[in-house]
Amino acid sequence: MTQQQLSEFVAATAKELDVPGVAVGILMDGQEYYAAHGVTSLANPLPVDEKTLFHLGSTTKIFTATALMRLVAEGRVELDAPVRRYVPELVLAEERNAAEITVLNLLNHTAGLEWNLIDTEDERESLADFVAKMANLGIVGAPGERASYSQAGFNLAGRIIEKVTGLSYERAMAELLLDPVGLSDTFFDLDEVLVRKFALGYNRAEDGTLKTAQPWRAYPAGARGNLPGGGIVSSAGDLLRWARFQLGGGEGVLPGELLHRMREQTVELRASSLGDGFGISWFLGSVAGVRTLGQAGSANGQFAELLIVPERDFAVVALSNAGPEGYPFNQAVSRWALERYLGLVEEDPEPVGYDDARAREVAGRYEIDVMNLDIATDGSRLTLEVGIKPEIRAASEADMPADYPPAATGFLPGDGDEYIITEGGLKGQRGFFTRDEHGAVIGVDLGGRLFGRAAG
Structure with a gap:
């Protein structure tokens, strides 16, 4: 592959999907390759490059998990220890979960916790404030019973970091991880972002135009209490530096065997386009039989994708600043890079x-x-539609992302409980339906999260 081919693909795909600004990085055979297209802002345009800052959303989780693993390496945290050893004030809606969840349950999304709390818009809210509200969080299962992606679980993990180190989460992350790895363009503080070149996020309005996403930090990730699960800001260049670290021996941070333990499967994921299972934070997958590590993220009009292929010493980073088109852009880049650089072709399964x-x-x-x-079904096809609850959208002062309109969805071969979305912005997403002991459908998994069936 040539630099020109990479640049041409990135530019053509960004134009096709109408994404204002994108940055892509490839790590191959120890060499770094970058391609960027477009601008940071439509109103005040600056060219995007590998140092342009994007809000990474849930890609933050692998940073939080790695910092906790450093505390494990130092003997200050045990993965199998109950969370209450470090956060004794924890109260949840069910005492069993509060008493039994372990640090590892938080890091592989098996704590049985609902996705997140919703009343967290106040930027001043601390992690201690967040944890104090967790009694209001829904419970989806017993600890260790099943995986269900939880932002709240990672915020609680961030509180462990604070309690063990005696530092704020942000300061602890800098000392434990960001500074030792040399991530000079990776921040949590908006004051640091404002003095550098950063991308604005955009969301597609009903008339098809792009509207600036405000606030810049996504609701509810704007609050300090949500930083561990989704608050980091970085660049394509720093994310490739981060990938190098993950492919290395943990230099200056933690022993290599502990770093590589994060890649080992701890729980299986069923019928998920995100992967076959969770390691420690990582989504574990495979393409053409070759194992991959991934962690994507979304913020307010911004999308991030980090995919690593350890046995090939390969990584691809894609950052984009428009919703919902940023997601298919990042997916297209990842698939193209795997095929063109490694000869690995990822194909979606065909529905029946x-x-x-x-x-x-x-x-x-x-x-x-x-x-x-x-x-829904009209008697000839099945569709899936997902969006923010109207009452949440109405109560928020933030400009929220547009909903995903109904998209054709098909059942996959087998027992009929697995499905794939075959069109639209979520094309390729897979999931499955959950049944109770009587065989009734009581939930559906999408994006690693369990949606419970509404009453009525």
Whole structure:
């Protein structure tokens, strides 16, 4: 592959999807390759490059997990220890979860915690404030029973870091991780962002135009209490430096065997486009039989993708600043890079033909705290629609991302409980339906999160 081919693909894909600004980085055979296209802002345009800052959203989680692993290496935290050893004031809606969840349960999303708390817009809210509200958080299962992606669980992990170190989460992250790894363009503080070149986020309005996403930090990740699960800001250049560290021996931070333990599967994921299982924070997957590590993220009109192929010493980073098109842009870059640089072709499974009985069985509304997921059938096709709850959107002063409109969805071969979305901004996303002991459909998994079936 040549630099020109990479640049041409990135530019053409960004133009096709109408994404204002993108930055891509490739690590191959120890060499770094970058391609950028577009501008940081439509109103005040500056060219995007590998040092342009983007809000990474949930890509933050692998940073939080790695910092905690350093505390494990130093003997200050035990993965199998109950969380209450470090945060004794923890109260949850169910005492069993509060008493039994371990540090590892937080890091592989098996704590049985709902996705997040929704009343966290106040920038002044601390992690201590967040944890004090966790009794209001929904419970989706017993500790260790199943994986369900939880922002709240990682925020609680950040509170462990604070309690053990005696430092604020941000200061502890700098001392434990960011400074030793040399990530000079990676921050949590907006004051640091404002004096550098950064990308504004954009969301697509109903008329198809792009509207500036405000506030710059995504709701609810704007609050300090949400930083550990989704508050980091970085660049394509720093993310490739981070990938080098993850492919290395943990130099200056933690022993290599502990770093590489994070890649080992701790729990299986079923029918997920995000991977086959969780390691310690990492989504573990495979393409053409070759193992991959991944952690994506989304913020307010911004999307991030980090994918590493350890056995090939390869990594790809994609950053984009428009929703919802940033997600398919990042996915297209990752697939193209795997094929063109490594010869690895990722193909989506093919759904079976429409089954009306199955479709009517699963049709209905499913929900988590901030989003509704509606599955419907017109007698000839099954569709899936996901969006922010109207009452949450109405109560917020923030400009929230647009909803994903109904998209064709098909059942996958097998028992009929697995599905794939076949069109739209979520094309390629896979999931499955959960049943109770009587066989009734009570939930649906999408993006690693369990949406419970709404009453009525």
